[in-house]
Amino acid sequence: MKNVLKKHFFVKGREELSVMIHNYREKADGTPIVILCHGFTGDKIGPNQLILNLAKGIEAAGYIAIRFDFAGSGESYGEFSKDTTISGWQQDLDTIVSWVKSSPEFSGSPIILLRS
Template identity: 40%
Template sequence: MEQYIEFSVEKAVLRGILHWPESKAGSGGAAGAPAIILCHGFCGTKVGLHRIFVKAARTFAQAGYAVLRFDFSGCGDSDGEHVDTTLDRQVREARHAVETVAALPGIDPKRITLLGLSQGGCVAALAAPSLPFLEGVVLWAPVARAWNDITGILGRELTERALRNGWADFNGYAIGSAYLESLRKPDPVEAIRHVAVPLLVIHGTGDQEISWENTCKYHVSRKVTGLGHLTDTILVTGADHTFSSHEWEQLVFTRTLAWLSGETRSRHGECEASRRAVIL
C-alpha cells in the first residue's frame, strides 16, 4: 500500500509517499515493520532520476520494509522555494522525517535505516549523530566534500555569480548564495566517523559527478576510529552516479537488502585503497 503523507518542518509542509510492506515477511511481526527513509540528492525529488526512488521503495516494501520517500523543502511537491534551501536545513528535515516515521503506529522505532543518494547521502551522514536510535545508515554515491563536490558540478563561473548576486540559475533551479555558504563547513565524513551504527556505502566506479574515491574517505575515517567492523563498501564497476541501468539498479537494491538483513555485513570490510572493497 502506498500512502500520501505530509509533515511540517519550520512552517514548511513537506510531502511524500509512505510505502507499507506488501507482506509480513521481515516486518518485525507484532513489534511493527522496520522502516527506511530515503533522502534525494541535489536538485532532486522523491521520484529520482529514472524513478530510482520509486523502484527502490517498492522493492524494499516487497521485502517487508515500510519506506518513506519525501521531497525536501523547495523540491518536488513540498512547500518552499529552491533558492531558500540550505544543507543544514535539509539535515533538520531529514531528522524530522525519521522522527515522524518512528512515531507512526505499525513501525518498529528500533529498526529504522536512513538512506541517502548523492547530496542526500551527505545529509544522512550529517543527521546520523543526532539520531542515536538508527539501526543503520546507507549511502549511495555520497557527497563527501560538500563544497568541493557541489561547486564542482555547478562550475566556478556559476558559483561566483550566485555568491555575487544572491542566486544563479542552474538548469532551471535557483541556487542561492545561502545554500552555497552552507556547504563550506559541514563535514559528513567527520560527522559519521564516531557514530557506532552499521554503515553501508555503495558507489559506481564510472561516476563522473561525485568521485567514487570519496567513498573511501568514509570507510577509512571509520576504520581509524575503530568502526571498520561496522562499515561496508561496495564499488559497482562502471556504474554512473545514479546507477542508471536496470542491471546497476537491481544490483544496488539487492545488495542493500542483503546488507540490511545482515547477510553480507563484513567484519573486516575496507575500501579498495586497502584492497578489501567488494567490487562488482
C-alpha cells in the same frame, strides 16, 4: 483497518514536506523502516524513477519505505533557492525521523537511512 500499500501526506517541519509511505500498515510490528533521501536538485521519485523503484523493491522485500521531498523540492512547499541548504536538509531529515519515532504505528521499528 485494512492495509494500504501506499499513503501520501504532508508532515509539518520548517515547510510542509511531501511524504509517501510504501507498505503502509496500521501497526508495523517492528518491521524495519527505510527512509529514502533524494540528492541535490532531486525529488522523491528520483532520476529515471530511481528512488521510486528502490521504494518498490524495499516494499517487495517486506519492509516499509518512506520517501519524501526536502523543502523547496518536488511536491514539498518552499523555494529551492532559499531552502536548499545543508542545515535545512538536516532539519528536514530530523523532522521525518522524529515523525517516524513519535508515530505509534512505527513503535519498535528500526530506522534505516538511504541517500541516493
